[in-house]
Amino acid sequence: MQLLLFGHQSSLLSLWLMHWPILMKMLAALLLLVPLSNAIEINVKGSERQCEYQPTLQPRPHSVSILEFGAIGDGKTLNTLAFQNAIFYLKSFADKGGAQLYVPAGKWLTGSFNLTSHLTLFLARGAVILGSQEASHWEIVEPLPSYGRGLELPGGRHRSLINGYLLHDVVVTGDNGTIDGQGSVWWEWFTSHSLNYSRPHLVEFTGSKDIVVSNLTFLNAPAFNIHPVYCSNVQVQNISVYAPPGSPYTVGLVPDSSDNVCIENCSISTGYDAIALKSGWDEYGIEYGRPSTSVHIKQVYLQSFSGSALAFGSEMSGGISNVLVEHLYIYNSNCGVEFKTTKGRGGYIKEIVISDVEMKNVETAFSATGQSGFHPDDNFDPNALPIVDLITLRNVIGSNISLAGSFTGIEESPFTSICLSNISLAVTSSATYWECSNVLGFSQLVFPEPCPDLNSSVSNSSFTCFSFLNSNAEVATL
Numbered sequence: 039m040q041l042l043l044f045g046h047q048s049s050l051l052s053l054w055l056m057h058w059p060i061l062m063k064m065l066a067a068l069l070l071l072v073p074l075s076n077a078i079e080i081n082v083k084g085s086e087r088q089c090e091y092q093p094t095l096q097p098r099p100h101s102v103s104i105l106e107f108g109a110i111g112d113g114k115t116l117n118t119l120a121f122q123n124a125i126f127y128l129k130s131f132a133d134k135g136g137a138q139l140y141v142p143a144g145k146w147l148t149g150s151f152n153l154t155s156h157l158t159l160f161l162a163r164g165a166v167i168l169g170s171q172e173a174s175h176w177e178i179v180e181p182l183p184s185y186g187r188g189l190e191l192p193g194g195r196h197r198s199l200i201n202g203y204l205l206h207d208v209v210v211t212g213d214n215g216t217i218d219g220q221g222s223v224w225w226e227w228f229t230s231h232s233l234n235y236s237r238p239h240l241v242e243f244t245g246s247k248d249i250v251v252s253n254l255t256f257l258n259a260p261a262f263n264i265h266p267v268y269c270s271n272v273q274v275q276n277i278s279v280y281a282p283p284g285s286p287y288t289v290g291l292v293p294d295s296s297d298n299v300c301i302e303n304c305s306i307s308t309g310y311d312a313i314a315l316k317s318g319w320d321e322y323g324i325e326y327g328r329p330s331t332s333v334h335i336k337q338v339y340l341q342s343f344s345g346s347a348l349a350f351g352s353e354m355s356g357g358i359s360n361v362l363v364e365h366l367y368i369y370n371s372n373c374g375v376e377f378k379t380t381k382g383r384g385g386y387i388k389e390i391v392i393s394d395v396e397m398k399n400v401e402t403a404f405s406a407t408g409q410s411g412f413h414p415d416d417n418f419d420p421n422a423l424p425i426v427d428l429i430t431l432r433n434v435i436g437s438n439i440s441l442a443g444s445f446t447g448i449e450e451s452p453f454t455s456i457c458l459s460n461i462s463l464a465v466t467s468s469a470t471y472w473e474c475s476n477v478l479g480f481s482q483l484v485f486p487e488p489c490p491d492l493n494s495s496v497s498n499s500s501f502t503c504f505s506f507l508n509s510n511a512e513v514a515t516l
């Protein structure tokens with residue numbers, strides 16, 4: 039049974055006038071059905087599901103090899119200048135259909151460099167871009183405005199290895215070439231508190247549009263692997279990401295204050311979160327006010343050694359909404375799916391659907407916490423309460439799970455409309471299956487039986503489960 043929410047009053051009106059008799063029947067059916075059932079689905083028509091839209095990757099009319107700029111692929115010679123010069127040269131092709139920079143097999147050591155618009159960076163099979171292990175080869179840049187400071191240390195941060203700043207139409211791809219950050223030195227500096235600035239990432243796009251990252255392997259990032267921030271139309275497809283256990287806070291993909299993002303057919307195994315959606319930090323994120331929205335994640339294999347396979351937050355002050363995740367495989371992980379926030383964040387995490395999930399050997403299958411992370415400084419507003427609402431988790435099967443779920447909301451702003459549906463978890467511990475506080479939800483066909491807070495069907499017959507309409511279905515049939 040489905041209840042429709044129309045986006046605009048006018049469409050409701052015209053529909054009403056056109057289909058009066060049908061609507062009367064629908065209404066009658068609704069009135070009949072409501073008292074008989076516990077769950078009402080709220081269906082919201084999602085924006086075009088981002089992974090259904092496949093950009094056509096036209097070959098670029100011009101191509102140069104990094105060899106033409108004097109690069110040496112011996113793994114020892116520093117090639118930063120070769121990359122910078124090649125990109126500078128290729129800038130002149132932007133208005134001639136763009137160009138490709140070809141990186142042949144070899145080990146290409148480099149410090150940070152920038153990309154340019156209408157560019158394809160192509161890494162041949164056997165091509166490995168190696169990040170320099172000298173901190174000075176990763177220059178210092180200003181903090182992001184939505185964070186106000188570096189994530190790890192106050193002040194600036196090291197520039198990422200490969201950067202796109204205010205670009206349009208960029209493809210980073212290959213025939214399974216590799217980008218290896220050689221991050222072990224950064225992990226050591228982080229652990230021994232010898233960093234002077236926050237760690238860099240492997241690939242970062244800032245304020246850019248129409249970005250594709252595909253067919254590559256990412257290894258040993260100093261911190262994040264791929265960080266699109268303030269971006270639109272980002273496709274990440276068919277990549278592998280690996281950072282070893284114990285690599286501190288290494289994260290795979292981090293869509294951050296970005297919209298229309300597709301992550302598809304990726305395999306990610308990292309020290310901390312495999313995929314983390316973010317949108318800025320406390321007062322800085324609230325003021326910047328750019329959400330992460332219209333995100334589609336499908337067919338991903340995730341492992342997180344010490345964090346969560348799929349995380350929302352904890353930096354979410356610009357809001358996170360309209361996220362569809364389907365066909366998710368999570369294995370050997372600390373936590374499966376986690377929603378993280380805290381008082382002072384403001385913002386919201388809402389309108390999230392996660393469906394068709396398989397979990398194996400996971401400590402905590404689901405977690406939602408309102409007590410996560412620290413503040414950028416003392417100027418945060420403790421009354422800026424985050425909202426966690428309209429979250430649906432459905433069609434989940436799990437084996438060797440220690441804790442089914444931990445949902446600890448915020449007293450002044452409880453987590454609401456959490457819907458659990460068709461979930462079956464083989465939980466190994468015999469003590470507690472679910473922990474709940476300050477949370478209100480609905481569940482159907484959930485095993486083991488959730489805490490009463492997540493089973494309001496007992497007391498309330500009008501609880502709502504959020505879901506998206508299929509992109510083509512304007513009207514659901516009753």
Ligand SMILES: *[C@@H]1O[C@H](CO)[C@@H](O)[C@H](O)[C@H]1NC(C)=O
Nearest residue numbers: 122150151152153201202203
């Ligand atoms: C890279 O781009 C940044 C702007 O984001 C600029 O400040 C910097 O000078 C550029 N570096 C090079 C080598 O072009």
Ligand SMILES: *[C@@H]1O[C@H](CO)[C@@H](O)[C@H](O)[C@H]1NC(C)=O
Nearest residue numbers: 212213214215253254276303
């Ligand atoms: C995925 O990438 C590999 C190379 O890494 C390539 O051989 C394969 O064809 C790609 N598959 C798809 C579906 O793009």
Ligand SMILES: *[C@@H]1O[C@H](CO)[C@@H](O)[C@H](O)[C@H]1NC(C)=O
Nearest residue numbers: 164213214215216254255278
């Ligand atoms: C891609 O490269 C990685 C690392 O070099 C390798 O482990 C993996 O098997 C390769 N995948 C394909 C599809 O060739």
Ligand SMILES: *[C@@H]1O[C@H](CO)[C@@H](O)[C@H](O)[C@H]1NC(C)=O
Nearest residue numbers: 172173174227232233234235
């Ligand atoms: C931090 O700064 C100190 C003093 O300038 C320097 O010796 C050290 O190499 C720097 N550490 C890193 C990781 O850049």
Ligand SMILES: *[C@@H]1O[C@H](CO)[C@@H](O)[C@H](O)[C@H]1NC(C)=O
Nearest residue numbers: 095211212250252253275276
């Ligand atoms: C990935 O590689 C495969 C095989 O070469 C190719 O068919 C596909 O178009 C590539 N996909 C992307 C998104 O680059």
Ligand SMILES: *[C@@H]1O[C@H](CO)[C@@H](O)[C@H](O)[C@H]1NC(C)=O
Nearest residue numbers: 276277278303304305337339
């Ligand atoms: C991507 O999909 C292809 C089949 O289309 C599969 O062979 C490959 O293993 C997948 N790659 C990843 C990284 O999931």
Ligand SMILES: *[C@@H]1O[C@H](CO)[C@@H](O)[C@H](O)[C@H]1NC(C)=O
Nearest residue numbers: 370371398399400401438440
């Ligand atoms: C069960 O999962 C835990 C991780 O949560 C793992 O350490 C353990 O080896 C797994 N047990 C089996 C039998 O696979």
Ligand SMILES: *[C@@H]1O[C@H](CO)[C@@H](O)[C@H](O)[C@H]1NC(C)=O
Nearest residue numbers: 394395432433434435460461
């Ligand atoms: C319940 O979820 C399983 C996968 O975990 C799926 O195979 C099954 O079709 C689902 N049942 C319903 C009624 O949706």
Ligand SMILES: *[C@@H]1O[C@H](CO)[C@@H](O)[C@H](O)[C@H]1NC(C)=O
Nearest residue numbers: 481482483484487488493496
């Ligand atoms: C909800 O609670 C009722 C009453 O305790 C119980 O019969 C029902 O099985 C519970 N629902 C789920 C999904 O566990």
Ligand SMILES: *[C@@H]1O[C@H](CO)[C@@H](O)[C@H](O)[C@H]1NC(C)=O
Nearest residue numbers: 454455497498499500501502
């Ligand atoms: C039932 O839940 C709805 C939505 O959460 C709420 O507005 C309503 O007050 C609740 N009714 C009762 C009787 O608890």
